[in-house]
Every structure is written in C-alpha cells, then in structure tokens.
Amino acid sequence: MNIKLYTILIVALAIFSACDDQIYPELDDAPEILVVDAWVTDLMEDQVVRLTKTAPYFENTATKGVTGAQVYITDDQGTSFDFVDQGNGNYVWTPATSGFGMVGSDYVLTVVAEGNTYTAISTKNRVPKVDSITFEYNNDKTFGVEEIYYSAELWASDLGGLGDQYWIKTYKNDVFLNKPSEISLVWDGGFNRSSTFDGEPFIPPIRQSINPYDTNEEEELISPYLDGDKVYVEIHSITEAAHNFLSEVQIQTNREGGFGALFATPLSNVPTNIENTTSEDLVVGFFCVSAVESKSAVLDESQVPKDE
Incomplete structure (x- = not known):
C-alpha cells in the first residue's frame, strides 16, 4: 500500500475512534453583541428594523430583543423616517401612500442604543420587472x-x-x-x-x-x-x-458535516456595514434599502x- 495513503487511513481511523467520547468544553463567556437586522424595502407593508443581542452558543435561549432605542433613517434631502419601538426588539415604519425611498437616493440608518450610536449607509438601486x-x-x-x-x-x-x-x-x-x-x-x-x-x-x-x-x-x-x-x-x-454580505452568509452557513468538516475554515462573524461611532463595542448585522x-x-x- 502507498505509504502516504496508509498514513492518511491511520490518521482518519484515529480521529473517528476518538469521536466516541463526549466532551464538554469550557468556554469563556463572550460579551453580548448588538445585532442590527435592517433590510428595508419599498413594499407597501410595515418595514421593520430588528435589534437583538447575541447569546452564548451552548445556551438554548431565544435571542433577546433590545428595547428603548432610537431608530431612524435619513435620506440625502434631510428627510427623517422614524421607526417606532414595538417593545420586543422590533422598530416599525409604516408606509402611507408610497413605499420607502427613491431609486438612486442614499440613506443613512442611525441606531442609538444603550449609550452607543450606530450608523450605516445604503443606496436604493434599481430593479428589473x-x-x-x-x-x-x-x-x-x-x-x-x-x-x-x-x-x-x-x-x-x-x-x-x-x-x-x-x-x-x-x-x-x-x-x-x-x-x-x-x-x-x-x-x-x-x-x-x-x-x-x-x-x-x-x-x-x-x-x-x-x-x-x-x-x-x-x-x-x-x-x-x-x-x-x-x-x-x-x-x-x-x-x-449587500451582495458580498449575503454571499459570505451563504458560505458560512451552507456547511456539510462529516470528515470534511474537520478541515473547514472556522466560522466567523460576517463583516457588517454598520459602524459604532461611539465606542469599540462590536456590532453585527446589515443595512440595505431595496426596490422590489x-x-x-x-x-x-x-x-x-x-x-x-
């Protein structure tokens, strides 16, 4: 048998034989991180910006909504759209006569939460029928x-x-x-x-x-x-x-198990376009304004x- 192949087989058998024992790793507590889910469209329906906090990996609990924040979006003409706190981490703006935004305009999201101010910028681009x-x-x-x-x-x-x-x-x-x-x-x-x-x-x-x-x-x-x-x-x-963000989300989440997972690139936070302008506290999530x-x-x- 080829010596390289023999070595690979021995290593594989050792790995799989070792998988019989359950382990319970002790992990350091990680700080909670604000998650901003801000995908706003021009559909004639409630537009929601959701604020939550991350939870420890092994803690079987639902994500915690962040309340009491200020959430608003400003266009490049200075018009402000206020998103109303629903008390569960959801902040809502309801269209009256037309959907949100104009194609070609730039929009700035501002979130003021727990002593920090977070901002992000998006352009509303065109879409085909x-x-x-x-x-x-x-x-x-x-x-x-x-x-x-x-x-x-x-x-x-x-x-x-x-x-x-x-x-x-x-x-x-x-x-x-x-x-x-x-x-x-x-x-x-x-x-x-x-x-x-x-x-x-x-x-x-x-x-x-x-x-x-x-x-x-x-x-x-x-x-x-x-x-x-x-x-x-x-x-x-x-x-x-946003295209790059979603591509990375797909790569990070579309993973198969088995032997190949042992050599996969470790999971990491997907880069965000949201910036904390107040402190070094981390934030994850994304802001995008879409025509639909x-x-x-x-x-x-x-x-x-x-x-x-």
Missing part, C-alpha cells in the same frame, strides 16, 4: 429510474449597464425558502462581477433557482411543485456590499405541456 413565471414537466429516467416532477422558471432580464446586483427571494405556498442553498444572488444577469450578461435575460441556473429541491428518505427527488402549489418571487435590488418587483403563479398541471 418580473416578466413571468412558467412551469415545466420533467420526465427524468436517470439510471433507469423514472422520476416525474414539475419545476418552475423565473423570467426576467438584467437592466442595461454594468454593476447591478439583485437578491431573488422565493416563497412556496407563502413559506419563504430560506435554506443557505436557496439564497439566489444575481450580478448583471449572471453570478458575479466577471459575468458578461449585461442587459440579458437571467442565465438558466438563476432562472431555475426558485425551485426547492429536496429528497425523501429513499433519496428520491421530491417534485419542487405539485398541482395547485403557489410560487411567489421577489427580486430585490441590493448594493455590492414581484410576481406569483399557481401550478395547473393540465396546462403544462408534456413531452411523453
């Missing part, structure tokens, strides 16, 4: 096993001009698809800065990212959508910083073409 959502009948006979399923496809095109970023959020039967693998980010119609799809329809992997692909206990594919299922899709304009376009569709199997 959703042309349509279609469904497709799939009859896959991989490895001789027939799998029939229905998938959905989002049809939209990038706006002309380089540097547009979007976040596609999908809801199946009004339930948000929030797995790390379901975070769908777009850069000029493609995946990243190197894309050459400016002003073009979103590429197929992005169009098909609105499907919740899962398998059953037998590892058989579960049809993403069944007759009567509703799919609702939103396209959010985001800043480059949306569309929904319901699967009617009788209306989907089938190629037998």
Whole structure:
C-alpha cells in the first residue's frame, strides 16, 4: 500500500475512534453583541428594523430583543423616517401612500442604543420587472429510474449597464425558502462581477433557482411543485456590499458535516456595514434599502405541456 495513503487511513481511523467520547468544553463567556437586522424595502407593508443581542452558543435561549432605542433613517434631502419601538426588539415604519425611498437616493440608518450610536449607509438601486413565471414537466429516467416532477422558471432580464446586483427571494405556498442553498444572488444577469450578461435575460441556473429541491428518505427527488402549489418571487435590488454580505452568509452557513468538516475554515462573524461611532463595542448585522418587483403563479398541471 502507498505509504502516504496508509498514513492518511491511520490518521482518519484515529480521529473517528476518538469521536466516541463526549466532551464538554469550557468556554469563556463572550460579551453580548448588538445585532442590527435592517433590510428595508419599498413594499407597501410595515418595514421593520430588528435589534437583538447575541447569546452564548451552548445556551438554548431565544435571542433577546433590545428595547428603548432610537431608530431612524435619513435620506440625502434631510428627510427623517422614524421607526417606532414595538417593545420586543422590533422598530416599525409604516408606509402611507408610497413605499420607502427613491431609486438612486442614499440613506443613512442611525441606531442609538444603550449609550452607543450606530450608523450605516445604503443606496436604493434599481430593479428589473418580473416578466413571468412558467412551469415545466420533467420526465427524468436517470439510471433507469423514472422520476416525474414539475419545476418552475423565473423570467426576467438584467437592466442595461454594468454593476447591478439583485437578491431573488422565493416563497412556496407563502413559506419563504430560506435554506443557505436557496439564497439566489444575481450580478448583471449572471453570478458575479466577471459575468458578461449585461442587459440579458437571467442565465438558466438563476432562472431555475426558485425551485426547492429536496429528497425523501429513499433519496428520491421530491417534485419542487405539485398541482395547485403557489410560487411567489421577489427580486430585490441590493448594493455590492449587500451582495458580498449575503454571499459570505451563504458560505458560512451552507456547511456539510462529516470528515470534511474537520478541515473547514472556522466560522466567523460576517463583516457588517454598520459602524459604532461611539465606542469599540462590536456590532453585527446589515443595512440595505431595496426596490422590489414581484410576481406569483399557481401550478395547473393540465396546462403544462408534456413531452411523453
């Protein structure tokens, strides 16, 4: 046997044999850190900035809402939008006649909490309209096993001009698809800065990212959508910083277990665009103002073409 392979096997066996014993590491208490969840859109619904505190990793408790803070957003014309404390860590602004903000304008978030002042800046960027959502009948006979399923496809095109970023959020039967693998980010119609799809329809992997692909206990594919299922899709304009933040969130959270996890890069806080202007106390979270376009569709199997 190759000596290198033999050595790897010995090390692997030693690691796995050592995994039989439970350990209870003693960790130093970490200070609580303020978490600012400030994703504001122009949808005609309550806009919420949520303030919470981090909790120790091994402490099985819900995150604690921060109350008694001042939260407001100011635009580049000096207009202030006050977010009202709901007493549970949520601070709410309710639109009256139009959604929040104007495309192309800059916005400053200010949070005054527990003796510190935190600020962040975001631009409200443009967003393309959703042309349509279609469904497709799939009859896959991989490895001789027939799998029939229905998938959905989002049809939209990038706006002309380089540097547009979007976040596609999908809801199946009004339930948000929030797995790390379901975070769908777009850069000029493609995946990243190197894309050459400016002003073009979103590429197929992005169009098909609105499907919740899962398998059953037998590892058989579960049809993403069944007759009567509703799919609702939103396209959010985001800043480059927000694109980078969400990409890092996906990397940090979409991790597999097993042997490979032993050699994975350690978890760390995702960089934030929020700054503490008062002290050195840490803060995490993100602030972004988005324009949103949306569309929904319901699967009617009788209306989907089938190629037998």
